[in-house]
Amino acid sequence: VHRMSTSPIQIYVWCILLFANVGISASSPLEKDALLDIKIHLEDPQNYLSNWDESHSPCQFHGVTCDEISGEVTGVSLSNASLSGTISPSFSVLHQLHTLDLSANSISGTIPAALTNCTNLQVLNLSMNSLTGQLPDLSSLLKLKVLDLSTNGFSGAFPVWISKLSGLTELGLGENSFDEGGVPESIGLLKNLTWLFLGQCNLRGEIPASVFHLESLGTLDFSRNQMTGVFPKAISNLRNLWKIELYQNNLTGEIPPELAHLTLLSEFDVSHNQLTGVLPKEIASLKKLKIFHIYRNNFYGELPEGLGDWEFLESFSTYENQFSGKFPANLGRFSPLNAIDISENYFTGEFPKFLCQSDKLQFLLALSNNFSGEFPTSYSSCKTLERFRVSQNQFSGSIPHGIWGLPNAVIIDVADNGFIGGISSDIGISATLTQLLLQNNNFSSELPMELGNLSQLKKLVASNNRFSGQVPAQIGNLKQLSYLHLEQNALEGSIPPEIGLCNSLVDLDLAENSLSGKIPDTVGSLLMLDSLNLSHNMISGGIPDALQSLRLSYADFSHNNLSGPIPPQLLMTAGDDAFSENSDLCVTDTSEGWRQSGTSLRPCQWIDNHHSFSRRRLFAVLIMATSLVVLLSGLACLRYENNRLEDFNRKQDTESGDDSDSKWIVESFHVRGVNPSAALPVPMVT
Numbered sequence: 001v002h003r004m005s006t007s008p009i010q011i012y013v014w015c016i017l018l019f020a021n022v023g024i025s026a027s028s029p030l031e032k033d034a035l036l037d038i039k040i041h042l043e044d045p046q047n048y049l050s051n052w053d054e055s056h057s058p059c060q061f062h063g064v065t066c067d068e069i070s071g072e073v074t075g076v077s078l079s080n081a082s083l084s085g086t087i088s089p090s091f092s093v094l095h096q097l098h099t100l101d102l103s104a105n106s107i108s109g110t111i112p113a114a115l116t117n118c119t120n121l122q123v124l125n126l127s128m129n130s131l132t133g134q135l136p137d138l139s140s141l142l143k144l145k146v147l148d149l150s151t152n153g154f155s156g157a158f159p160v161w162i163s164k165l166s167g168l169t170e171l172g173l174g175e176n177s178f179d180e181g182g183v184p185e186s187i188g189l190l191k192n193l194t195w196l197f198l199g200q201c202n203l204r205g206e207i208p209a210s211v212f213h214l215e216s217l218g219t220l221d222f223s224r225n226q227m228t229g230v231f232p233k234a235i236s237n238l239r240n241l242w243k244i245e246l247y248q249n250n251l252t253g254e255i256p257p258e259l260a261h262l263t264l265l266s267e268f269d270v271s272h273n274q275l276t277g278v279l280p281k282e283i284a285s286l287k288k289l290k291i292f293h294i295y296r297n298n299f300y301g302e303l304p305e306g307l308g309d310w311e312f313l314e315s316f317s318t319y320e321n322q323f324s325g326k327f328p329a330n331l332g333r334f335s336p337l338n339a340i341d342i343s344e345n346y347f348t349g350e351f352p353k354f355l356c357q358s359d360k361l362q363f364l365l366a367l368s369n370n371f372s373g374e375f376p377t378s379y380s381s382c383k384t385l386e387r388f389r390v391s392q393n394q395f396s397g398s399i400p401h402g403i404w405g406l407p408n409a410v411i412i413d414v415a416d417n418g419f420i421g422g423i424s425s426d427i428g429i430s431a432t433l434t435q436l437l438l439q440n441n442n443f444s445s446e447l448p449m450e451l452g453n454l455s456q457l458k459k460l461v462a463s464n465n466r467f468s469g470q471v472p473a474q475i476g477n478l479k480q481l482s483y484l485h486l487e488q489n490a491l492e493g494s495i496p497p498e499i500g501l502c503n504s505l506v507d508l509d510l511a512e513n514s515l516s517g518k519i520p521d522t523v524g525s526l527l528m529l530d531s532l533n534l535s536h537n538m539i540s541g542g543i544p545d546a547l548q549s550l551r552l553s554y555a556d557f558s559h560n561n562l563s564g565p566i567p568p569q570l571l572m573t574a575g576d577d578a579f580s581e582n583s584d585l586c587v588t589d590t591s592e593g594w595r596q597s598g599t600s601l602r603p604c605q606w607i608d609n610h611h612s613f614s615r616r617r618l619f620a621v622l623i624m625a626t627s628l629v630v631l632l633s634g635l636a637c638l639r640y641e642n643n644r645l646e647d648f649n650r651k652q653d654t655e656s657g658d659d660s661d662s663k664w665i666v667e668s669f670h671v672r673g674v675n676p677s678a679a680l681p682v683p684m685v686t
């Protein structure tokens, strides 16, 4: 009985089946053939089109949609399906096609002229492919609302016919290689545009004034062209704008106070132009701003204090301008700030405290400014921070402890300030650190052994401070370390043999410390080492033969207390000066070539059995005493002793040379014009 009753659900299912049947029966064989031809033109490594075959209805094909009543194909959407190949002219057979989306594939070739027959198209998205050639005149597609041809390799003239497509709401032609030229004024006929993307397509000239009457515009993107003219005041007519991308152009002039009328503005990027002037304080009322990028311009003056009220700010970049004065104290206090780069300006005074107030800050770059005072303790708990760079300011005081232990830090760069105090043992927590740049400050602690916990560390620069104590043996744990500069400090004790375990080390500079003891043999196992500077210490003993296996471009052992033979290979690369001012180094290679080089270093044979300068003098005194004895002893012995004296004299002439004392005179050193730690900020946004 209940079989007979028809539930609403059953009726619904029947309806669906009915429509599906209608669809299948009504779909024209011509359309199916067209789709199969479209498939033939495409390469489909991921088999996305696997069910496009004779046994399926076109309306079941992946990515194909049909009109429910007529069964005609209305949509082909094959976005991001790893397709390559070309676009078949057979699309012109699909008369009812509303939507064609082949975006984000690797399709090449040109747009077939046949596509101009698809006059029912409302959405045509071919962006992000490798299409080339001139665009066909698509002005017959009068129903188009969305036309996105961006990010391809189209060439030829900028399409002027575009202005006939008056129903367009979204237009993308950016990221193509059109001929250099301007945008036609007639683009202003596209009254319903909400999205206009013309970035990076060789545009020149001014932005047409008509653009500033497109009142529906939400996104305006002319980025990465060479647009000229002053920053358009009329932009403030476009009250629906939420995104302005005008970066990398040649715009001049100032930002007008009227910009503040764009109350929906969320993303604003005018970086990399020739804009100037003072930022109008009115822009503080742009409460929706998330992204504010004005880097690489010529803005000057103080930033409006009111910018601290922005509640949605995520990314703020003003680097390479001439801003000065106090930085808005509240910036970041009420917003989820993630990235800030204010480097290369002239900001003075205290560093702002609240940039990490929302615990979202990952990038804090404030290099090369005039900030002073102590660094705020608030950043101690900024666990999200990855890049912390405040070098080249005038900070003083100690670094708050927690900063050494930021768990996600990749770079800590506090170089070129007046910081005092030391690295705390918290540094062991910063396990992700790759660069620790502390040079040219007044740090005076010992180097904590926890430095050995930084297994990712590639660069440690602590030169020109007053670090004391020993180089921690744990340094040997640093397998990634390639650059270790500890010169110009007050380090003492001996170089730990563990340093030989740092097998990525390329540049090692320990000069101008008070290191003593011997050079460990293990230095010879640093096979990547290219530059070694141990000069101006109190290192004694010999230079290990093991160092011969290194292929050094630079070495400096001068001003130490080293003795014994210099490995010949090392002498060849480093030169005499690299060994000057030591107690008793000598040269074993006495070949003719070496002699002619005019070296001032002492040959070794002379002192083969006499290891020190004082013993040599003692030996000379003994010789003189012996001579006296010889003179005083009778003629009987004269002949034998004469021979001996002759022997000695000859030896001295040939082996010591004629300037046997000048070798101990210091000469000028090799000076390397290298400054490898140029600390430029990384542009955050492109």
Ligand SMILES: *[C@@H]1O[C@H](CO)[C@@H](O)[C@H](O)[C@H]1NC(C)=O
Pocket: 080, 104
């Ligand atoms: C394409 O798809 C992949 C994964 O299927 C996704 O990660 C990527 O963001 C998509 N790209 C676009 C442009 O939609």
Ligand SMILES: *[C@@H]1O[C@H](CO)[C@@H](O)[C@H](O)[C@H]1NC(C)=O
Pocket: 079, 080, 103, 104, 125, 126, 127, 128, 146, 147, 148, 170, 171, 172
């Ligand atoms: C076109 O397709 C791309 C990739 O799928 C997408 O990101 C873009 O938003 C589409 N264009 C328009 C105007 O919808």
Ligand SMILES: *[C@@H]1O[C@H](CO)[C@@H](O)[C@H](O)[C@H]1NC(C)=O
Pocket: 092, 113, 114, 115, 116, 117
């Ligand atoms: C457009 O369609 C017409 C008639 O269907 C046909 O004659 C013409 O060749 C087509 N145009 C192109 C460019 O394919």
Ligand SMILES: *[C@@H]1O[C@H](CO)[C@@H](O)[C@H](O)[C@H]1NC(C)=O
Pocket: 166, 167, 168, 192
């Ligand atoms: C522009 O949009 C309005 C409102 O949506 C619509 O009435 C009008 O027909 C559109 N203009 C064109 C040329 O499509």
Ligand SMILES: *[C@@H]1O[C@H](CO)[C@@H](O)[C@H](O)[C@H]1NC(C)=O
Pocket: 204, 205, 226, 228, 249, 250
């Ligand atoms: C834009 O500026 C760049 C760099 O300053 C310059 O090379 C280029 O010639 C300028 N272009 C125009 C059209 O003024």
Ligand SMILES: *[C@@H]1O[C@H](CO)[C@@H](O)[C@H](O)[C@H]1NC(C)=O
Pocket: 324, 346, 348, 369, 370
């Ligand atoms: C910033 O510091 C530099 C270097 O110390 C100094 O020459 C300059 O006068 C300072 N500028 C300002 C605006 O304080």
Ligand SMILES: *[C@@H]1O[C@H](CO)[C@@H](O)[C@H](O)[C@H]1NC(C)=O
Pocket: 417, 418, 419, 440, 441, 442
């Ligand atoms: C470092 O400290 C010393 C003594 O405290 C001081 O004389 C010197 O000026 C300081 N150097 C720097 C760069 O701050």
Ligand SMILES: *[C@@H]1O[C@H](CO)[C@@H](O)[C@H](O)[C@H]1NC(C)=O
Pocket: 428, 429, 450, 452, 453
């Ligand atoms: C540092 O490494 C040592 C072992 O070398 C370990 O005992 C210590 O817990 C580590 N410290 C931190 C803070 O990770």
Ligand SMILES: *[C@@H]1O[C@H](CO)[C@@H](O)[C@H](O)[C@H]1NC(C)=O
Pocket: 538, 540, 541, 561, 563, 583
């Ligand atoms: C130099 O080294 C020798 C041992 O080779 C040692 O006796 C002497 O004290 C050292 N001199 C200095 C100034 O360290």
Ligand SMILES: *[C@@H]1O[C@H](CO)[C@@H](O)[C@H](O)[C@H]1NC(C)=O
Pocket: 487, 511, 512, 533, 534, 535, 536, 554, 555, 556, 669, 670, 671, 672
């Ligand atoms: C080694 O360091 C000293 C002192 O810092 C410096 O004068 C010298 O130029 C450096 N030598 C080389 C080869 O770089």
